[in-house]
Amino acid sequence: MMVRFEKYFSYFYLVCTIFALIMVLEIVSNRSHPAYKIAWIIVILLAPVFGGLFYVVFGGHRLSARTRRRMQPIEEQMTEALSGSGPDCAGLEAADPAAAGQSRYIRSYAGCPAFQNTLVDYYPLGDDAFPAMLKALRCAQHYIFMEYFIVEPGEMWDAILAVLREKAAAGVEVRFLYDDLGSIMTAPAGYDRTLRQMGIRARRFNPFIPVVSSRFNNRDHRKICVVDGHTGFTGGINLADEYINRVVKHGHWKDTVVRLQGEAVYSLTMMFLSLWDYCEGTAEDYDAYRPQVYAPLPDVRDCWVQPFGNSPFDGEPAGENVYLNLLGAATDRVWINTPYLIIGNEMVSALSCAAKRGVDVRIVTPHIADKKFVHAMTRSYYLELIEAGVKIYEYTPGFIHAKSFVVDGKTAVIGTINLDYRSLYLHFECGVWMYRAPCIADMERDYLETLEKSRPVTLEECRGLPLRTRLARAVLRVFAPLM
Numbered sequence: 001m002m003v004r005f006e007k008y009f010s011y012f013y014l015v016c017t018i019f020a021l022i023m024v025l026e027i028v029s030n031r032s033h034p035a036y037k038i039a040w041i042i043v044i045l046l047a048p049v050f051g052g053l054f055y056v057v058f059g060g061h062r063l064s065a066r067t068r069r070r071m072q073p074i075e076e077q078m079t080e081a082l083s084g085s086g087p088d089c090a091g092l093e094a095a096d097p098a099a100a101g102q103s104r105y106i107r108s109y110a111g112c113p114a115f116q117n118t119l120v121d122y123y124p125l126g127d128d129a130f131p132a133m134l135k136a137l138r139c140a141q142h143y144i145f146m147e148y149f150i151v152e153p154g155e156m157w158d159a160i161l162a163v164l165r166e167k168a169a170a171g172v173e174v175r176f177l178y179d180d181l182g183s184i185m186t187a188p189a190g191y192d193r194t195l196r197q198m199g200i201r202a203r204r205f206n207p208f209i210p211v212v213s214s215r216f217n218n219r220d221h222r223k224i225c226v227v228d229g230h231t232g233f234t235g236g237i238n239l240a241d242e243y244i245n246r247v248v249k250h251g252h253w254k255d256t257v258v259r260l261q262g263e264a265v266y267s268l269t270m271m272f273l274s275l276w277d278y279c280e281g282t283a284e285d286y287d288a289y290r291p292q293v294y295a296p297l298p299d300v301r302d303c304w305v306q307p308f309g310n311s312p313f314d315g316e317p318a319g320e321n322v323y324l325n326l327l328g329a330a331t332d333r334v335w336i337n338t339p340y341l342i343i344g345n346e347m348v349s350a351l352s353c354a355a356k357r358g359v360d361v362r363i364v365t366p367h368i369a370d371k372k373f374v375h376a377m378t379r380s381y382y383l384e385l386i387e388a389g390v391k392i393y394e395y396t397p398g399f400i401h402a403k404s405f406v407v408d409g410k411t412a413v414i415g416t417i418n419l420d421y422r423s424l425y426l427h428f429e430c431g432v433w434m435y436r437a438p439c440i441a442d443m444e445r446d447y448l449e450t451l452e453k454s455r456p457v458t459l460e461e462c463r464g465l466p467l468r469t470r471l472a473r474a475v476l477r478v479f480a481p482l483m
Helices: 004-028 034-046 051-059 063-081 089-097 095-110 127-139 155-169 193-199 267-280 318-331 347-354 372-380 382-387 421-426 437-451 461-464 467-478
Strands: 120-125 143-148 175-179 201-205 224-227 231-235 251-256 257-262 302-308 333-337 360-366 391-397 398-400 404-407 411-413 429-435 454-456
Touching: 004 034, 004 051, 004 347, 034 421, 051 193, 063 267, 089 095, 095 302, 095 318, 120 437, 127 155, 127 224, 127 231, 127 257, 143 267, 143 467, 155 175, 175 267, 175 421, 193 201, 201 302, 231 267, 231 411, 231 429, 257 267, 257 302, 267 454, 302 318, 302 347, 302 411, 302 454, 318 347, 318 404, 318 411, 318 429, 333 382, 333 437, 347 360, 347 382, 347 467, 360 372, 360 398, 360 437, 372 467, 382 391, 382 461, 391 398, 404 437, 411 437, 437 454
Parallel strands: 143 175, 175 201, 251 398, 333 360, 360 391
Antiparallel strands: 120 257, 143 224, 224 231, 231 257, 302 429, 333 404, 391 454, 404 411, 411 429
16 A cells, blocks of 8 residues: 555645645635634644645634524524614713713624613622522523533532423423533533433534534533523533532632623523524524513613623624723723633734723733643733733632623623633624623622732743743744634
């Protein structure tokens, strides 16, 4: 075989080289992030024989025509269902034109309106949110929708599953959607079938099939729990014990969650149903899941709440643009929690410019890594940000998984959107934008308490790193978009 193959090697090499060249041209001409393009071009140049094939298998992120045809009517139906929701934003425009501009962007490009008659409760730890989630689930009378990236049997999931089984047996409509690749190491194989046998309508998002497919890159990273359309939870926690500190993996696990009660929950419901219909290939009446009457809630007259989704289907990086808009509009302070800091030039520039014009920009990242290479890439951004005036801290008790922005004490975003390429460009994500919600004060207090448990990263520390460490991080930075 080797002798016979040797005769044709020159032809094989030529075909692979031409294919690699075609892939490079495709990368240059597509609309992906420039850093993502550079990383893949380097991979192809380093391995010209198989680099093009690597890109086809692992690098493609554009959706197939069939997928777009399936998703487009579902997204249009969701947008139409939400189009008549939410109050007129004239009051917000009069109170704060910059906030109104942010709200208009989310409504226009993420299809999600702002609401007022909504209470928001903030939970500084998954440990705090878990009992509230269980209590809400036990009160369900009509339906429960849950959508998570990771599910793993243990104390947390077992308690939730017991309630779901009980409610399903009582006639409550229970649906559960989880990401197959996200749960591949935690959930048993075919777990959706097991759940269906329990009376729970369950689906896997993008079932993992080891074939040549670019769908590996598009994962469902959302965390959504909706009860009867009037109560919803979202934030950083998945359904596994480390998120509530029952199991210690990387020190103390710091996460954050918000509970919504009121009209804004309808957007979370629509986000869930849109991906559910995509997975099931169905189209249902979304209005059937809209509560007809919301009781007036106290102390929310000047509060605006706007849940939104980030989808790779529409080509609009809504999550990143919301963050960039927050940085651009900040006048006093921007306090950020993120487990990963793997960002493009746009975000580096926005953070640096905000700090340079006198805004107090602070970022808390983990001190204990969950993934060593990813953590090293996060640290590779410290020097240039600190030189620009950004203050960076590492959460010393363990791993901070929270994803939040708090701006000027009056605006905040909390959800599932990390500051990395996958969250910003490739995954399905969700977040909640809030303006003058009372819980923003709670978020700031928690942030200050978190800083007391975190160590500041100094400029001298970054400049004093050994040469080999700086070189290793520089190499990692090149391939950051692929992680």
